Structures are given as C-alpha cells and as structure tokens.
Amino acid sequence: MDRYAVIDKLMEVFADTFDDDEIAYRDDLTAADVAEWDSLSNIRFMVAVEQAFGRKFSIGDWQNLKQLGDLVNLLAV
Amino acid sequence: MEPAGLYQPGDTLSGIGRYALGLVIGFALVLAATLCLPFNGYLASQQARDSEMFHTRWIYERIHFDPAPIDVAIIGSSRVEAGISPLIMTQVLSQKLGRPVHAVSLAMVRPGRDYHALLVRDLVRYHPEVKLIILSDDGFMPLSHPMFQEMATPTDVVSQPLLINRDYFKNLFALPYRNLLNVAEQVRPGWFGVYKTFDPSRYAGSDLDRTLGYRLPDGHWRNGDTVMPVAQLMKRAEQTKATGRSRQFVHLSFLPEAWRLAIEYRNMAAIGRLADDHHVVLVFVGLPMVGPYDEPRNPAFLMRYGPDIMLISLRNNPGFYQDDVHLNRAGAIVATRDLADRVAPFLAKRIVP
Amino acid sequence: MAFNSYGFALLFLPIVFALYRLAALLRGPGARLLVVIAAGLVFYALACAWALPVLLISLVGNYAVAGRIAATQGTTQRGWLIFGVTANVAALVIYKFTGFFGANLALVMPGFMAAGGAASRLWRELALPLGISFFTFQQISLLVDVARGLVPQLRPLTYLASILFFPYLVSGPITYYREFAPQIEAEPRDWLRNGITGITLFSVGLFKKTLLADSLILWVDPMFADVATGKSPVAVQAWVMVAGFLMQMYFDFSGYSDMAAGVARLFGVRLPLNFYSPMRVTSIMDWWRRWHMSLGRFVNDYIFQSLALPLTRKAVMRGHGRWGVMVLGVLMPTAVSMLVIGAWHGGRWTYIVFGLLHAVYMVVAEAWLFWRKKNRKHKGAAAPSRLDHVRGHVLTILCVLVALVPFRAADMASALRIWGAMVGFNGSAVWLPWPVMAPVGAGLVAVELAAALFIVYALPNTAQWLDRLDPSLPFAGGDKVSRGPFGWRWRAGLGWGLLTGAALMLGLTFVSRGANSFVYFSF
Numbered sequence: 013m014d015r016y017a018v019i020d021k022l023m024e025v026f027a028d029t030f031d032d033d034e035i036a037y038r039d040d041l042t043a044a045d046v047a048e049w050d051s052l053s054n055i056r057f058m059v060a061v062e063q064a065f066g067r068k069f070s071i072g073d074w075q076n077l078k079q080l081g082d083l084v085n086l087l088a089v
Numbered sequence: 090m091e092p093a094g095l096y097q098p099g100d101t102l103s104g105i106g107r108y109a110l111g112l113v114i115g116f117a118l119v120l121a122a123t124l125c126l127p128f129n130g131y132l133a134s135q136q137a138r139d140s141e142m143f144h145t146r147w148i149y150e151r152i153h154f155d156p157a158p159i160d161v162a163i164i165g166s167s168r169v170e171a172g173i174s175p176l177i178m179t180q181v182l183s184q185k186l187g188r189p190v191h192a193v194s195l196a197m198v199r200p201g202r203d204y205h206a207l208l209v210r211d212l213v214r215y216h217p218e219v220k221l222i223i224l225s226d227d228g229f230m231p232l233s234h235p236m237f238q239e240m241a242t243p244t245d246v247v248s249q250p251l252l253i254n255r256d257y258f259k260n261l262f263a264l265p266y267r268n269l270l271n272v273a274e275q276v277r278p279g280w281f282g283v284y285k286t287f288d289p290s291r292y293a294g295s296d297l298d299r300t301l302g303y304r305l306p307d308g309h310w311r312n313g314d315t316v317m318p319v320a321q322l323m324k325r326a327e328q329t330k331a332t333g334r335s336r337q338f339v340h341l342s343f344l345p346e347a348w349r350l351a352i353e354y355r356n357m358a359a360i361g362r363l364a365d366d367h368h369v370v371l372v373f374v375g376l377p378m379v380g381p382y383d384e385p386r387n388p389a390f391l392m393r394y395g396p397d398i399m400l401i402s403l404r405n406n407p408g409f410y411q412d413d414v415h416l417n418r419a420g421a422i423v424a425t426r427d428l429a430d431r432v433a434p435f436l437a438k439r440i441v442p
Numbered sequence: 443m444a445f446n447s448y449g450f451a452l453l454f455l456p457i458v459f460a461l462y463r464l465a466a467l468l469r470g471p472g473a474r475l476l477v478v479i480a481a482g483l484v485f486y487a488l489a490c491a492w493a494l495p496v497l498l499i500s501l502v503g504n505y506a507v508a509g510r511i512a513a514t515q516g517t518t519q520r521g522w523l524i525f526g527v528t529a530n531v532a533a534l535v536i537y538k539f540t541g542f543f544g545a546n547l548a549l550v551m552p553g554f555m556a557a558g559g560a561a562s563r564l565w566r567e568l569a570l571p572l573g574i575s576f577f578t579f580q581q582i583s584l585l586v587d588v589a590r591g592l593v594p595q596l597r598p599l600t601y602l603a604s605i606l607f608f609p610y611l612v613s614g615p616i617t618y619y620r621e622f623a624p625q626i627e628a629e630p631r632d633w634l635r636n637g638i639t640g641i642t643l644f645s646v647g648l649f650k651k652t653l654l655a656d657s658l659i660l661w662v663d664p665m666f667a668d669v670a671t672g673k674s675p676v677a678v679q680a681w682v683m684v685a686g687f688l689m690q691m692y693f694d695f696s697g698y699s700d701m702a703a704g705v706a707r708l709f710g711v712r713l714p715l716n717f718y719s720p721m722r723v724t725s726i727m728d729w730w731r732r733w734h735m736s737l738g739r740f741v742n743d744y745i746f747q748s749l750a751l752p753l754t755r756k757a758v759m760r761g762h763g764r765w766g767v768m769v770l771g772v773l774m775p776t777a778v779s780m781l782v783i784g785a786w787h788g789g790r791w792t793y794i795v796f797g798l799l800h801a802v803y804m805v806v807a808e809a810w811l812f813w814r815k816k817n818r819k820h821k822g823a824a825a826p827s828r829l830d831h832v833r834g835h836v837l838t839i840l841c842v843l844v845a846l847v848p849f850r851a852a853d854m855a856s857a858l859r860i861w862g863a864m865v866g867f868n869g870s871a872v873w874l875p876w877p878v879m880a881p882v883g884a885g886l887v888a889v890e891l892a893a894a895l896f897i898v899y900a901l902p903n904t905a906q907w908l909d910r911l912d913p914s915l916p917f918a919g920g921d922k923v924s925r926g927p928f929g930w931r932w933r934a935g936l937g938w939g940l941l942t943g944a945a946l947m948l949g950l951t952f953v954s955r956g957a958n959s960f961v962y963f964s965f
Contacts, residue, residue: 044918051742052772059754071747072590104934105638111939112641119947262448266954
C-alpha cells in the first residue's frame with residue numbers, strides 16, 4: 013500500500029479511537045501530543061489498527077515505534 | 090523539552106562555581122553552628138537514663154552539685170563498681186589515718202579511659218580537695234567509652250587519637266545531633282523527661298555504695314549478695330577467655346601496644362598531667378576474673394603513673410563472685426579492705442608530706 | 443549497607459566513585475564496568491552476605507536464558523522466554539510465599555501440617571534475600587525485552603553491571619536494561635554537571651529520610667504497635683496514624699529514591715522516577731502513574747500490556763461490543779495487575795487485601811471514566827471543572843488511606859480495628875496517651891503532620907525543583923503537574939547552594955538519631 017493511502021486510512025482509525033477529528037497527520041506525532049492517548053486507549057488503538065489493516069503485530073513491534081511516522085512505515089511495508 | 094540551565098549563556102560555569110561554593114559554605118555553617126551550641130553537661134549525663142549506665146547522672150551530681158568532700162575517688166568500670174565499696178574504704182582509711190577521709194566511687198559500667206579522663210578533669214576542678222584517685226586496671230582497653238561521646242566537648246573528641254580508633258568518626262559524627270538534642274532539652278526539658286536543675290530530693294546522696302546492689306531501669310537487680318553456682322561461673326570464665334582470644338585479631342594484637350591502645354595512652358597521659366598539676370596520687374587496682382585464667386594486662390605501662398595493685402588472691406574463691414568477672418558484696422568487702430590497706434601509705438604521704 | 447549511614451555516605455561511596463573515575467581515566471569502559479560490578483557485590487555482601495549465592499545464581503541463570511532467547515526464534519524462543527520468566531517468578535514465590543502457604547495450609551489441614559512434621563518444615567517462613575523483589579523484576583524485564591527485540595546486544599559486563607548497579611540493587615527504582623546499558627556504556631562526560639546533580643539529589647533525599655520520615659516514624663510506629671497489641675484507637679487517632687504513615691512512607695521511599703538517583707547520577711546514569719507528587723493526584727489511575735512509578739510502569743509494560751493486547755484482540759474479533767472490549771481488554775488486565783502489585787509486597791493476607799482494594803478502585807474508576815466519556819459524547823457535557831478535580835482528589839486520597847490500613851497493620855484483625863475506628867465505631871473508647879513525647883503528645887503530632895502536608899501540597903517535587911539539572915529519565919505526564927504556589931526552581935547560584943549544603947549537613951546530623959531502615963528494604 014502506498015504511504016498516502018496508509019496515512020488516510022490510519023487517520024480514520026485514529027480519529028475514531030481518540031475522539032479527535034482535529035488532529036492532522038505529522039510524521040513526528042507522539043502520544044504526548046494527544047490528550048486522549050494513554051496506555052489504555054493505546055491498546056484499543058493498536059487493536060483497531062490491526063483490524064483495519066488486517067495485520068498482527070507483537071508488543072515488541074509496537075514498542076519499537078517512536079512516532080506515528082514509524083507506524084506508517086511499518087504498515088506501508 | 091531540552092532542560093535549560095547550566096551550559097546556557099548567562100548561566101555559566103561561574104553559576105556552578107557559586108553553587109558549589111554555596112554547598113560548602115552551607116554545610117560548614119550548619120556544622121559550625123551545631124558545634125558552637127550551648128552545651129549542658131548535666132542534661133548530657135542524663136542521656137543514659139534508660140540504660141545500665143544511668144548512674145552517670147548521679148556521678149555528675151556528686152561531682153558538680155554536692156559539696157561534701159571527696160578525698161579518694163574510685164574511677165573505673167563495672168568491675169570496680171561491684172568490687173570496691175566506697176563506704177568500707179572511707180571507714181578503713183579514716184581509721185588508719187586517724188582523721189575523716191571521704192572515699193567516693195565514680196565507677197561506671199563499660200570500659201574506656203577517655204570517659205575516665207573527663208571525670209578526672211571535672212573532679213580536680215570542682216573538688217580540689219581530692220588527694221588520691223584509684224583507677225581500674227581492666228587489662229587492655231582499646232575502645233572508647235559510650236559516655237565519652239555524650240559528655241566530651243568537640244575539642245575533646247577531635248583531639249582523640251585518630252589511628253587505630255574505631256570510634257573516632259562515630260564519636261565525631263555524633264556531635265552535631267547530640268548538641269542539637271541538648272539545646273532542645275535545655276529549652277523544653279519536660280518534653281524529654283530530663284531535669285535542667287539539680288533537685289536534692291531526687292539525689293541518691295553523697296555516700297552511694299553500689300556494691301550493696303541496685304535496681305537497673307529495666308528492673309533487673311545488680312551487685313549486692315548475688316552469687317553464681319561454681320560450675321556456671323567456670324563455664325562463663327571459659328567463654329570469656331575464648332571470646333578474648335577470638336578478638337585478638339580485631340584488637341590488632343600484632344601492632345605495637347602504643348598504637349593498639351592509643352585511647353588508653355592518650356587519656357592516661359592527660360590524667361597523669363592533671364594529677365601532677367593538682368598533686369593527686371594515682372593508684373591502679375586490678376580485680377581478677379574467677380579461676381586460674383586472667384586477661385592480659387600491661388602493668389608496665391600503668392606503673393609509669395602509679396602503683397598497680399593486683400588483688401590476685403580473690404580469684405581462688407568462687408564465693409566472692411556474682412559472675413566470672415564481677416565480685417559480689419562478700420568479695421567487695423575483702424577486696425576493699427585489702428586495697429585500703431595498700432593505698433593507705435600513699436594517702437598518708439600525700440596528707441603529711 | 444544503607445544510604446543513610448556514615449559508612450556509605452562518607453566511606454563506601456567516595457571510594458567507589460574515586461575508583462570509577464580512576465578506571466575511566468586510565469583504562470576505559472571495561473574497567474569502569476568492573477568497578478561497578480565489584481562495588482555491587484561488595485555492597486550486597488555487606489548488607490546480606492548469606493544471600494549472595496541466590497544473587498549469583500540469578501545472574502548466571504538469567505544471562506544464559508537471555509542468550510538463548512536472543513539466539514532463537516518463534517516457538518523455541520517463546521519456550522525459553524516462558525521458562526525464564528517462570529523460573530524468576532518461581533524464585534519470588536518460593537522466597538515470599540512458602541511461609542504464607544504453610545500458614546494457610548495449617549488452617550485448612552491441621553493434621554497434615556502438624557508441628558515438627560515434614561510438611562511444616564517444608565512450608566516454613568524463609569528468610570528473604572535482600573532486594574530479590576527488585577532484581578528479579580529487572581531480570582524479567584530483560585528477558586521479555588530481548589524476546590520483544592528491544593535489546594539489540596547483550597554484553598556480559600554491561601549485563602552484570604545492570605543488575606549489580608548498587609544505587610538500585612536492593613530497592614529500585616526498577617530500571618530496564620535498555621535504559622541503563624546505553625548510559626553506562628557511553629563515554630562519561632559532564633562530570634561536573636553529574637556531580638552537582640548527584641550531590642543535590644542525595645542531599646534532598648537524605649533530608650527527607652532522616653529528618654522528615656524518621657521524625658514521623660517516632661509516633662507512627664508506636665501507634666501501630668499499640669493497635670497490634672489489641673488496643674483500639676479513637677476515630678481521630680485512627681485517621682492521624684494512617685495519614686502519618688502515608689507521609690512517613692512517602693518521605694522514606696521518595697527520599698530513598700532521590701538518594702538512589704543521586705548516587706546513580708555520580709556514575710553518569712539517570713534513573714526512572716519513582717514519585718511525582720503522588721499526594722496531589724485527582725484519580726486513582728493518576729496515583730498509580732505517580733506513586734512507586736517504576737513498579738507501576740513495570741506492571742503496565744509486562745503484565746497489563748501482555749494481557750490487554752491479546753484479550754482486546756479476542757474481544758474485538760468476537761464482536762463483544764464496546765463494553766465487552768472494555769471488560770476483557772481493560773478491566774480484567776487492570777485487576778490482575780493490581781493484585782500482582784499487592785502480592786509482590788509479600789505473602790501476607792494484608793498485602794493481598796491491599797492489592798484487592800486497589801483492583802476494585804481501578805476497575806470502578808476505569809469503568810466510570812469510560813461510561814462518562816460515552817455520555818459526554820452523547821450529551822455534550824462540560825469538561826471536568828475545578829470542583830471535579832477537588833472531589834476526585836479527596837476521593838482518591840481517601841481510597842489510598844483506606845487501602846493503606848492493611849498495608850501497614852500487623853494483621854487483618856488490627857486492620858479491622860483501625861477501619862472500625864475510622865468510621866467511628868470506637869467514638870467513646872479512650873486511648874489516652876499519644877505514644878510520643880508524652881507531655882507534648884497530640885500537639886507534636888499535629889505540628890509534624892501539618893508540616894508534612896505543607897511540603898507535599900505546596901512545594902514542587904524534587905524532579906520539578908531540579909528540572910534544569912535533568913534529574914531523571916523523562917516522564918511524559920510531568921508537564922501537566924503544577925509546581926505549587928511558590929513555583930520554586932533550582933538554578934546554579936549561591937542561594938540554592940547554601941540551602942543544599944545545609945540540608946546535606948542536617949541530613950547527616952540526623953543519621954545519628956538512630957538507624958532506621960528504609961521501608962522498602964523489606965520487600
């Protein structure tokens with residue numbers, strides 16, 4: 013899948029999970045930038061992403077991500 | 090967020106320098122303040138009120154607040170406390186010299202010559218009439234007395250020997266807190282259960298004789314007519330002997346004696362000087378432990394300051410002992426008579442030059 | 443050997459630091475690590491020599507297993523990981539729970555556990571190797587991180603140093619290998635900045651421990667001891683003793699944590715935070731993010747997440763709906779995590795009850811928050827007001843105090859007596875003297891408690907005060923926490939230097955008052 017398509021789809025999941033349509037995509041977006049992004053919603057976000065993209069990642073894969081851009085790279089592979 | 094500060098312009102190394110300087114000054118100021126606080130020795134003497142050393146308060150009162158004369162002072166550890174009766178000493182010496190002689194036992198449990206030196210200094214100051222001081226020869230005394238830490242001035246503590254003195258830093262570091270507590274007690278003695286002023290009604294009297302026995306703060310009885318079965322006595326003597334041997338390494342017996350016994354040497358020198366200045370005669374008394382074994386002693390050293398009287402024959406009579414190293418009242422009677430006989434000539438010489 | 447002893451502060455630490463600097467100057471990284479390892483072994487031997495073999499077995503065994511996990515993949519790797527984690531957990535359970543199981547077996551099967559019999563000898567209370575709860579958790583985190591691919595390389599000396607690092611060896615903060623390794627392997631620089639930060643943190647921590655915590659303990663301990671003998675306090679006393687214990691434990695453990703961070707910083711290592719003004723939180727979730735943070739973080743990273751991700755997947759795949767996902771993916775793992783935190787403190791019913799209470803608090807709070815969020819979305823309710831925050835704060839602290847009763851009480855009977863008193867059952871009972879400086883009693887207790895409350899509510903916490911010195915590893919939630927009305931902030935200059943120097947000297951002075959061990963040395 014190409015990067016832009018991934019980003020579009022990802023931000024749909026993102027807005028749905030964190031109740032936030034305002035946030036625009038940035039490569040360096042992190043949990044600190046989103047009020048609703050805590051360890052609980054993080055789990056829901058992980059599973060929602062897995063569902064939407066039909067992929068399954070380990071906790072190690074997730075923990076290796078430093079920012080939203082890394083997730084896009086992972087999904088774009 | 091990148092922490093701002095140290096290496097940013099305007100807040101440079103000179104700031105860190107000033108901070109480090111402040112650290113040192115702040116530390117030193119508090120240290121100096123605690124060391125210069127007013128110190129009340131009477132309150133300090135009450136710090137041991139809940140321990141077996143609770144008689145430090147009476148000793149302080151006897152020296153500082155009781156004008157009754159002290160001609161002969163007995164200073165040493167629990168062996169001397171249990172084994173030399175000041176009343177019998179008073180009696181025998183008065184009789185022999187044909188005039189009233191007051192003997193007082195200022196003995197305190199636990200060994201340590203540094204505390205003895207403090208007692209002698211106070212004694213010659215507040216009771217210049219003192220003529221004879223009987224000090225205990227307890228064998229090797231490499232340690233500091235626990236009451237030294239409570240009673241000594243900062244100068245006393247700092248000037249103690251540094252080499253081979255495992256209590257040096259312990260005593261030194263205890264000073265600031267001790268002084269703070271002392272000031273708090275001066276301000277609110279009631280909170281701490283101590284007394285700032287001498288109360289004659291709570292004083293144990295001029296002639297306290299602890300060989301008669303007394304009750305410890307924890308309720309146990311000590312001294313008096315206590316006896317111990319012979320078998321138990323000998324077993325304990327064996328144990329004491331064994332611990333003595335196992336401690337030889339801890340006491341660094343391979344080093345020269347003057348190093349190993351630095352506390353003893355330093356404080357005996359101080360006591361010797363005070364005795365010279367005030368024309369006081371020093372005599373040492375060694376009370377043996379029961380049975381054939383006795384701890385190593387160093388009479389050659391002590392005899393530089395005065396005769397070292399060993400009451401060696403006591404050890405053959407188990408009936409004289411309440412435990413392996415302490416005499417009971419029966420032992421104390423015999424020991425005191427014997428000792429009085431032998432110190433009388435020195436006292437006579439001092440009184441009639 | 444405790445941080446709050448002259449032997450450590452004035453002898454051990456200066457010697458080890460000098461050796462470390464010397465090694466760095468003359469020899470390089472290997473020698474530096476050897477100094478850290480040797481210092482850790484000496485430190486441990488001085489504190490708890492008999493348990494040294496346990497520590498060594500843990501080191502060798504975990505290194506071997508970590509090596510296998512790194513070298514394998516797939517199910518073999520998973521097998522090694524499960525083996526390693528199980529062995530570590532088993533060691534903890536054996537040392538902490540054997541006596542507990544035995545005591546409870548004896549209740550259920552008195553015959554089987556007859557005194558003197560083989561069973562009663564087998565299930566007896568074991569002496570606890572100092573620090574086992576902490577270094578075992580660090581080992582588990584290492585094994586899991588190796589399996590998760592978060593540890594690129596595992597060098598033997600760095601590994602040994604990461605467990606034996608004496609600043610956190612016996613009582614935390616639980617620091618991950620991946621946080622420690624890059625810091626200790628890096629060429630040390632900034633000695634000045636690290637030194638200044640280290641001394642400052644150590645001074646603050648020592649002051650908290652010897653002046654604050656050890657003053658509170660003087661009346662907190664006797665009160666709990668009195669209750670353990672069967673006496674019942676009156677309501678005011680019950681609340682005061684529990685609040686006093688909270689303050690005592692906070693100053694004790696946060697003081698210890700500051701000292702650990704300070705000592706570690708002398709060696710160029712920043713540690714994770716353990717406390718961030720936990721007494722000013724507005725929810726129980728917030729409490730667990732800011733109280734004993736390194737434990738909460740461990741439980742979140744290795745227990746909660748390991749349960750939550752697969753359970754959430756399962757719930758979503760089965761189409762359980764929002765509440766189903768919530769219960770299975772959040773509430774269940776939360777409850778398990780809290781029970782583990784309780785049980786981690788030791789094999790006693792009081793700790794289990796403590797964990798159970800916090801499990802209930804967390805589940806209720808999460809569920810309520812979830813329900814409220816959903817409602818807010820539908821009805822468009824306002825964001826939480828200031829009053830909501832105050833209400834949340836009071837409720838949280840009440841819950842914490844209630845759970846602290848079994849945590850500190852000698853047994854459940856004592857805990858019940860204190861709870862009874864807190865709700866006013868003993869209103870008329872008289873427990874006259876406050877067991878502290880008899881003539882002052884309640885007055886002194888009130889003054890000390892007021893001073894403690896002032897410090898925790900009005901002053902910035904250590905990490906906030908020292909933020910210019912970058913005193914710890916980053917904590918994401920820190921920015922939102924207020925610095926209090928004074929907003930004090932450390933800066934390089936004479937003023938703070940004077941205060942810190944004075945605090946250090948006073949802290950050292952009060953070491954002489956009497957050696958009190960740190961609360962968390964017994965876990």
